[in-house]
């Protein structure tokens with residue numbers, strides 16, 4: 001059965017592509033450091049899931065972010081626990097721990113190669129914020145990666161919506177929250193209530209995370 005997939009005002013998947021896709025499981029992957037996970041992650045995952053009619057969204061924490069030199073992160077087990085807390089109330093959300101289990105630098109090409117080999121019945125949609133799109137040319141084996149997964153771009157305030165790579169752009173209410181801003185707030189003793197799910201805030205408080213940064 002041909003499925004009509006309307007993604008946003010001006011992007012539409014062709015009916016041939018939709019037919020082919022509808023025969024496979026369709027899973028969105030939201031890769032991230034999740035240091036910590038916040039409401040913008042949840043909103044973008046939910047919107048992409050609903051707008052593209054995906055079967056589920058897997059939140060995929062990195063073990064070591066590929067640009068680790070530039071990005072200090074707390075231990076992976078804390079980030080995994082926070083993601084689990086953040087997604088626990090949504091049945092369409094799941095966690096993919098393949099990068100945590102593999103260890104080392106979490107290059108997306110390695111991950112998607114592994115996932116597509118393990119699950120040939122699945123079509124993957126790799127979700128990225130608009131802030132990452134400009135950086136795609138620097139990703140490890142990016143040309144091959146675009147053959148393994150369909151990238152989905154999310155508009156983010158202040159970032160362009162163009163790329164030389166094939167992206168599906170999805171309109172999501174823009175939420176100007178980042179993990180960096182939350183870490184800064186917590187280290188200054190400011191509240192992050194409503195910016196992260198309650199369960200994540202409780203975990204951060206219980207474990208005393210981000211208090212001594214900067």
Ligand SMILES: Nc1ncnc2c1ncn2[C@@H]1O[C@H](COP(=O)(O)OP(=O)(O)OP(=O)(O)O)[C@@H](O)[C@H]1O
Pocket residue numbers: 031032033034035040041044127128129130131132154155156175176177178179180181
């Ligand atoms: N407010 C946002 N709007 C749109 N996309 C976002 C937003 N916050 C994060 N993303 C996207 O979510 C994915 C995972 O992000 P990540 O875990 O690095 O969070 P972050 O808030 O960007 O973190 P940091 O501030 O530490 O860089 C990335 O593709 C990122 O671009």
Ligand SMILES: O=C(O)c1ccc[n+]([C@@H]2O[C@H](COP(=O)([O-])O)[C@@H](O)[C@H]2O)c1
Pocket residue numbers: 030031032033034060062065066067071106107108109138139140
């Ligand atoms: O593979 C790469 O070269 C690459 C470079 C930058 C980012 N990524 C992936 O993009 C996702 C978001 O990264 P980050 O650093 O914003 O958390 C995460 O899954 C990273 O592994 C991947």
